[in-house]
Amino acid sequence: MESKPSTHITPTPGLKKSFAKVVVIGDSGVGKTSLIQVFENNKFNQTFKPTIGADFSNKELIVEDKLVTLQIWDTAGQERFQSLGSAFYRGADCCVLVYDITNPLSFANLNNWKATFLTKSDPKDPQTMPFLILGNKADEEGARKVSAEETQRYISQQDGTFIFFETSAKENKNIEDAFRELVKKVTFRQEKLNNKILQDNQNAEGAKSAGQAVAGNTSRRMTRSTKTNVVLDDKTVKAAQEAASQKRGCCKAQ
Numbered sequence: 001m002e003s004k005p006s007t008h009i010t011p012t013p014g015l016k017k018s019f020a021k022v023v024v025i026g027d028s029g030v031g032k033t034s035l036i037q038v039f040e041n042n043k044f045n046q047t048f049k050p051t052i053g054a055d056f057s058n059k060e061l062i063v064e065d066k067l068v069t070l071q072i073w074d075t076a077g078q079e080r081f082q083s084l085g086s087a088f089y090r091g092a093d094c095c096v097l098v099y100d101i102t103n104p105l106s107f108a109n110l111n112n113w114k115a116t117f118l119t120k121s122d123p124k125d126p127q128t129m130p131f132l133i134l135g136n137k138a139d140e141e142g143a144r145k146v147s148a149e150e151t152q153r154y155i156s157q158q159d160g161t162f163i164f165f166e167t168s169a170k171e172n173k174n175i176e177d178a179f180r181e182l183v184k185k186v187t188f189r190q191e192k193l194n195n196k197i198l199q200d201n202q203n204a205e206g207a208k209s210a211g212q213a214v215a216g217n218t219s220r221r222m223t224r225s226t227k228t229n230v231v232l233d234d235k236t237v238k239a240a241q242e243a244a245s246q247k248r249g250c251c252k253a254q
């Protein structure tokens with residue numbers, strides 16, 4: 001595995017920053033490396049040099065009010081490297097699935113790639129994991145074997161978040177647009193997951209404070225929970241009261 005040079009944007013003051021790990025997978029020869037190189041450096045290479053293991057590089061993009069650093073993992077499509085998977089996939093925020101519109105087998109294999117990705121990356125919330133599907137080599141219209149409708153049909157049968165673009169690394173077609181759409185989905189998901197973590201923490205803190213308050217020293221504890229902005233609903237208070245009374249019951253019995 002090798003790390004490639006990063007492409008940087010000088011940040012404007014006030015711009016929020018975020019980070020996303022992007023894993024690019026698909027059969028060997030579909031154009032994963034080519035798409036990434038065109039996206040990052042606008043360079044297309046006609047010669048096929050299969051990726052060994054995986055490479056990663058950083059690319060910065062400004063999307064809406066955020067400067068997003070994409071850490072893009074370019075993985076090898078060749079079968080002999082598949083046992084290396086987990087380390088590259090772990091912690092991914094999204095997945096780019098690439099097929100070649102002139103190669104039906106590469107399209108048929110998308111489902112296996114997707115399943116492997118979900119198994120190896122083991123995300124917290126697999127249902128909301130964003131997938132970007134790229135039907136590459138769209139410049140080879142005469143040799144097309146997979147229609148856009150077929151891909152749309154495949155997507156309509158899947159659960160989850162899918163974006164689809166036909167791209168050409170050779171003609172630099174749709175690549176940046178596709179990544180921008182992906183970043184929007186990733187950012188949206190990250191915000192939702194962060195809010196959920198925040199909410200869970202607040203609920204836990206709220207239940208803890210309520211339990212302590214009911215167990216004794218009510219006024220001091222309630223002041224503390226007010227300070228941390230914890231809003232206690234009736235259910236939480238009741239659960240805390242029950243927990244506190246059970247604790248007292250247990251202690252009395254001893």
Ligand SMILES: Nc1nc2c(ncn2[C@@H]2O[C@H](COP(=O)(O)OP(=O)(O)OP(=O)(O)O)[C@@H](O)[C@H]2O)c(=O)[nH]1
Binds near residue numbers: 027051139168
């Ligand atoms: N016509 C055409 N050829 C392309 C396009 N993208 C890639 N290629 C060619 O397809 C071949 C394979 O491209 P790569 O990007 O190396 O494929 P890969 O998916 O990274 O393959 P592995 O690293 O083995 O997994 C190369 O010869 C590229 O020049 C495209 O959009 N159009």
Ligand SMILES: [Mg+2]
Binds near residue numbers: 034049051076077
């Ligand atoms: Mg490659």
